[in-house]
Amino acid sequence: MALCYIQRVFRSGPLHPQPRILCLHGSPDGPGQYVAIMNSIFSAQRSMVPIDSCVIGSQHSAFLQQASYITGGVYLKPQLLDGLFQYLSTVFATDLHSRAFLQLPKPAGVDFRASCFCHKTTIDMGYICSVCLSIFCKHQKKCSTCGSVFGQAQAAQDSSTPDRKRKTPLDS
Ligand SMILES: [Zn+2]
Ligand SMILES: [Zn+2]
Structure with missing residues (x-):
C-alpha cells in the first residue's frame, strides 16, 4: 500500500519527494507472504525507495533484513525497547541526505x-x-x-x- 501511494505521488505532479518506508515489525515472519514480500522489495528497489526496518519482536526478521539490504535502507533491532523513541527519532526520522553523515547501525549479517x-x-x-x-x-x-x-x-x-x-x- 505504501508503494502504491508513493507511485501515485510520483505520477501526480512535478513534486518529486524522496520517500522511504519504515516497517515497525513485532511478529515473526510469515513464510506464506514470501512471494508478496519479495515482489514488494524489488518494486521498492526499482523505485529507489529505501525500506527501513525497526524490529521490536523477539526474533530477527530475515524478510526485513533482505528488504533493507536490497533497497539500501536501515535494519535495526533495538536492544532496549525503552529507548524506542530515541531510535525512531535519530535513526529513522533522519532524511536520506543527512543519513550520509550519521554513524548508522551496521547490519550484523543478513539471512538470505x-x-x-x-x-x-x-x-x-x-x-x-x-x-x-x-x-x-x-x-x-x-x-x-x-x-x-x-x-x-x-x-x-x-x-x-x-x-x-x-x-x-x-x-x-
Ligand atoms: Zn516446499
Ligand atoms: Zn516457473
Missing part, C-alpha cells in the same frame, strides 16, 4: 534464505524454475507458478534410464 513456494517453509537448498525463478524444496514435474514442465531430477528416482538427458524448459 528463501522460502519454498510449495510449503512456504524456509530452506537452505532447493530447486529453482529456470523460467520464472520459483523456488521448490523438492523436485516437481511441473512449475506450479508458470506451468513449465521439468525433466527428471539429476541422479534421481528414474535409475532405469541413466542416460536420459536432464531437460529443463530452457533446453527445448
Whole structure:
C-alpha cells in the first residue's frame, strides 16, 4: 500500500519527494507472504525507495533484513525497547541526505534464505524454475507458478534410464 501511494505521488505532479518506508515489525515472519514480500522489495528497489526496518519482536526478521539490504535502507533491532523513541527519532526520522553523515547501525549479517513456494517453509537448498525463478524444496514435474514442465531430477528416482538427458524448459 505504501508503494502504491508513493507511485501515485510520483505520477501526480512535478513534486518529486524522496520517500522511504519504515516497517515497525513485532511478529515473526510469515513464510506464506514470501512471494508478496519479495515482489514488494524489488518494486521498492526499482523505485529507489529505501525500506527501513525497526524490529521490536523477539526474533530477527530475515524478510526485513533482505528488504533493507536490497533497497539500501536501515535494519535495526533495538536492544532496549525503552529507548524506542530515541531510535525512531535519530535513526529513522533522519532524511536520506543527512543519513550520509550519521554513524548508522551496521547490519550484523543478513539471512538470505528463501522460502519454498510449495510449503512456504524456509530452506537452505532447493530447486529453482529456470523460467520464472520459483523456488521448490523438492523436485516437481511441473512449475506450479508458470506451468513449465521439468525433466527428471539429476541422479534421481528414474535409475532405469541413466542416460536420459536432464531437460529443463530452457533446453527445448
Ligand atoms: Zn516446499
Ligand atoms: Zn516457473
